[in-house]
Amino acid sequence: MIFKHPSDRGGSRNKPFERLAENASRFTSSATFFVVCLLLVAVVVALHLIGLPVKWLLFAGEAMSAVTLLLLALLKNSELRAERAVQSKLDAIAAALLEGQEGRGPGKAHQELRSLIGLEDDS
Template sequence: MTLEHPAERGGNERDRFAHLAEKSSNFTSSPTFFGLCLLLVGIVIGAHAAKVPMAWMMLAGESMTAVTLLLLALLKNSERRAEHAIQRKLDAIAAALIELQEGEPGPAQRDLQEAIRVEDQT
């Protein structure tokens, strides 16, 4: 377990969790996932309308709770990665502006070019 910022774990290389989080984020923003959520909600409503045993209604409700919790974790991870990418870009822009004021291009220009492509890396 680590308390590091998710975007800073492992340097510029993405770990398995980052790949899984990205694929999950892509799936959860798809029409297929929306359809599955509608189906789950329909099952819960149907379970209440059919007056199925309480155990089945609890299972349906707990499934919705689990999906909600996973989506919350995924949203937070995505938010943190985007926040880190924005901060890197701002830092690179500030450094490039300082170099520009001094009149000589330097490593900040290269850092700025790298930061512009940071979404591909995080």
């Protein structure tokens, strides 16, 4: 089985996983999530301080490990998407520069660059 980069899979960008990953990425980069993480760490520390049985301490540690693993998957997904977006823009810039140096004037590469970076015609 060959795994493709998310942007190479084609199709609609609004697939359920992509929407989930995008929304989770926005939430995990918010101040609210940071506060939730601080509270989770405080709860685990409090569990240790009050001397709960090892069974509960293991459960708390495993819960934190599961959250960490899920966040790692989301982080990698966001990293791959950002990397691909940057690379496609760099490729379009290079193609547009080459097209300009060849003296042909704005052509297909310039149009692609405009669409990638969201430029709109002023006219």
